[in-house]
Amino acid sequence: ETGVTQSPTHLIKTRGQQVTLRCSSQSGHNTVSWYQQALGQGPQFIFQYYREEENGRGNFPPRFSGLQFPNYSSELNVNALELDDSALYLCASSWEAGDGYTFGSGTRLTVV
Amino acid sequence: QKEVEQDPGPLSVPEGAIVSLNCTYSNSAFQYFMWYRQYSRKGPELLMYTYSSGNKEDGRFTAQVDKSSKYISLFIRDSQPSDSATYLCAMRANPGLAGGTSYGKLTFGQGTILTVHP
Numbered sequence: 001e002t003g004v005t006q007s008p009t010h011l012i013k014t015r016g017q018q019v020t021l022r023c024s025s026q027s028g029h030n031t032v033s034w035y036q037q038a039l040g041q042g043p044q045f046i047f048q049y050y051r052e053e054e055n056g057r058g059n060f061p062p063r064f065s066g067l068q069f070p071n072y073s074s075e076l077n078v079n080a081l082e083l084d085d086s087a088l089y090l091c092a093s094s095w096e097a098g099d100g101y102t103f104g105s106g107t108r109l110t111v112v
Numbered sequence: 113q114k115e116v117e118q119d120p121g122p123l124s125v126p127e128g129a130i131v132s133l134n135c136t137y138s139n140s141a142f143q144y145f146m147w148y149r150q151y152s153r154k155g156p157e158l159l160m161y162t163y164s165s166g167n168k169e170d171g172r173f174t175a176q177v178d179k180s181s182k183y184i185s186l187f188i189r190d191s192q193p194s195d196s197a198t199y200l201c202a203m204r205a206n207p208g209l210a211g212g213t214s215y216g217k218l219t220f221g222q223g224t225i226l227t228v229h230p
Binding site for chain 2: 044045104
């Protein structure tokens with residue numbers, strides 16, 4: 001069973017609203033990454049945190065932001081939601097960046 | 113052009129068949145290669161992880177990497193209905209070549225939906 005848990009599993013928001021998605025990594029995993037997976041597509045890298053600092057970012061606008069906490073939990077925040085933000089959001093963690101990542105089951109976000 | 117192209121499209125095979133899944137890539141910085149399996153409503157699960165050209169075998173699964181051709185494959189022998197899932201190839205650059213803005217980033221193919229019927 002995966003050691004990465006995400007909450008909530010499903011979420012419906014209205015365009016323009018803000019959302020916070022949460023992830024709890026395996027103990028000892030210093031690296032956490034967030035990915036967006038649109039229906040029928042592969043996951044797209046949003047950003048990565050290593051020991052509470054962002055150290056990599058994909059082609060996503062600044063309204064996508066994140067935090068990583070000392071207790072191996074992390075958050076993805078999205079402001080000013082757009083319809084195209086509807087997707088499965090995945091959290092992945094590893095001991096160090098570059099190890100094999102363990103993914104959570106994701107949060108399915110629907111923006112209406 | 114996408115950095116990683118995955119084919120074939122949806123694949124339906126009988127139980128016991130050998131399945132071949134393929135990805136090509138254009139970025140020479142990619143040095144680490146992975147295959148993930150994703151069941152419906154679940155996150156991707158790491159199947160194979162390799163960084164050298166050649167073959168790596170794990171049970172019924174064999175991962176093949178050809179860096180000179182920028183081509184990777186996953187073979188599944190004696191396929192089972194429980195193998196029915198979406199298979200994703202993923203790649204990562206060498207940290208020294210990745211650059212500060214994409215360190216650790218995995219670049220995925222678009223996935224292949226595999227159905228193994230009894």
